[in-house]
Amino acid sequence: MKEQTPSTQNRRAPSSTIQITLEINGAAHTLEIEPRVSLLDALREHLHLTGTKKGCNQGACGACTVLCNGDRILSCLTLAIQYEGMEITTIEGLGTAGELHPLQVEFMEQDGFQCGYCTPGQICSAVGMIREFRNGLPSAVTKDVSARPVELSEEEISERMSGNLCRCGAYLGIRTAIRTAFQSEVIP
Amino acid sequence: MREFTYSRAVTLQEALTRIAPLANGKFLGGGTNLIDLMRENIERPDTVIDVTRLSSGISESPDGGVSIGGEVRNSAVANHPLIRERYPMLSQAILNGASGQIRNMATVAGNIMQRTRCYYFYDDAANCNKRSPGSGCDAIDGFNRIHAILGASERCIATHPSDMCVALAALDATVNIESAVGKRTIPFNSFHCLPGETPHVETVLAHDELITSVELPPLPFAKRSIYAKCAIARAMPSPW
Numbered sequence: 001m002k003e004q005t006p007s008t009q010n011r012r013a014p015s016s017t018i019q020i021t022l023e024i025n026g027a028a029h030t031l032e033i034e035p036r037v038s039l040l041d042a043l044r045e046h047l048h049l050t051g052t053k054k055g056c057n058q059g060a061c062g063a064c065t066v067l068c069n070g071d072r073i074l075s076c077l078t079l080a081i082q083y084e085g086m087e088i089t090t091i092e093g094l095g096t097a098g099e100l101h102p103l104q105v106e107f108m109e110q111d112g113f114q115c116g117y118c119t120p121g122q123i124c125s126a127v128g129m130i131r132e133f134r135n136g137l138p139s140a141v142t143k144d145v146s147a148r149p150v151e152l153s154e155e156e157i158s159e160r161m162s163g164n165l166c167r168c169g170a171y172l173g174i175r176t177a178i179r180t181a182f183q184s185e186v187i188p
Numbered sequence: 189m190r191e192f193t194y195s196r197a198v199t200l201q202e203a204l205t206r207i208a209p210l211a212n213g214k215f216l217g218g219g220t221n222l223i224d225l226m227r228e229n230i231e232r233p234d235t236v237i238d239v240t241r242l243s244s245g246i247s248e249s250p251d252g253g254v255s256i257g258g259e260v261r262n263s264a265v266a267n268h269p270l271i272r273e274r275y276p277m278l279s280q281a282i283l284n285g286a287s288g289q290i291r292n293m294a295t296v297a298g299n300i301m302q303r304t305r306c307y308y309f310y311d312d313a314a315n316c317n318k319r320s321p322g323s324g325c326d327a328i329d330g331f332n333r334i335h336a337i338l339g340a341s342e343r344c345i346a347t348h349p350s351d352m353c354v355a356l357a358a359l360d361a362t363v364n365i366e367s368a369v370g371k372r373t374i375p376f377n378s379f380h381c382l383p384g385e386t387p388h389v390e391t392v393l394a395h396d397e398l399i400t401s402v403e404l405p406p407l408p409f410a411k412r413s414i415y416a417k418c419a420i421a422r423a424m425p426s427p428w
Contacts, residue, residue, distance in 0.1 A: 007198040035194035078219040158428035163287025
């Protein structure tokens with residue numbers, strides 16, 4: 001991915017839009033935007049993918065979490081134009097009403113939400129978090145960072161998910177949903 | 189957010205030649221701090237040059253140390269076997285510094301160059317010698333629980349917010365910087381400036397210079413180092 005994306009010249013004069021192409025949920029989308037449009041606003045306002053939520057818009061709440069080449073990121077703190085040539089996955093790309101993602105099933109089973117506003121970000125974050133865990137990434141509560149963490153304990157889940165806030169306080173249900181889905185080993 | 193021109197560089201030379209004539213141009217990494225500051229109108233560059241596609245990576249140096257490219261994401265540093273085995277305190281500092289999402293975005297150079305989290309620096313209506321030299325410092329008699337104990341001046345008591353930088357300082361890192369006209373190497377502990385009389389001057393970096401890499405020297409003791417953080421709250425105050 002990195003090598004294939006061409007460099008750009010200074011691509012615009014002030015007050016003008018430019019054409020960019022983003023790959024979202026497996027499909028290429030071409031849009032005309034100003035460079036200052038965040039990835040979050042591009043998704044919601046320009047592509048009408050409103051599953052990704054705007055909470056604080058300053059990187060504290062995690063509601064805008066999406067996946068970039070499989071890594072969880074905050075779409076509010078970055079420019080859409082920076083993501084040309086990368087694969088973005090939003091909640092709309094993880095599951096559909098007819099075919100839910102295993103984490104979506106567990107969030108419902110385990111009461112992982114009340115109002116649901118933080119849920120898309122929680123689920124995208126959990127998908128990325130599980131991938132990080134499987135890749136051996138330690139966390140701030142991992143005792144020995146030079147060893148691979150052995151168990152995705154409650155403490156590890158809480159620490160690794162601490163970038164996502166839930167004002168309804170459904171943390172217990174969210175943690176249980178993540179642990180159950182992780183243990184069932186059905187997460188792609 | 190003010191309008192600006194976006195430019196993406198994929199080679200170091202592109203990045204350096206483009207920034208050279210732009211007095212109000214800025215390099216852009218993951219965006220986690222700069223985009224936020226631009227949205228608040230604290231930073232107002234005319235042009236941003238995206239350097240996240242540069243590709244120096246992490247490698248072992250000939251002397252047995254480790255070299256980390258400026259564009260490398262914080263999570264990639266924290267998870268790299270050479271760092272985890274030889275400099276565990278650096279992994280731990282990064283893991284204590286921000287949420288997983290932010291670590292996946294933030295670059296090493298961006299982390300070093302991030303601005304203070306002083307409330308008055310972020311508040312355009314407040315006096316701040318760092319944001320607006322000569323206007324005064326509202327933090328000195330204001331809410332300053334997160335402010336400096338050591339190194340402050342009568343003009344500014346703001347701190348640098350990075351955990352990663354604390355580990356780099358302890359590990360005697362050096363910073364490699366480059367512009368279109370040359371390169372130089374600065375000891376990490378000389379890279380940031382104390383506020384003194386000029387709190388708006390935060391580093392020795394000139395506007396046309398880029399942090400290309402950070403070098404960690406071979407330090408046998410660092411294998412057994414740990415990063416212990418004493419704070420009123422964790423980086424992400426967690427209700428989890």
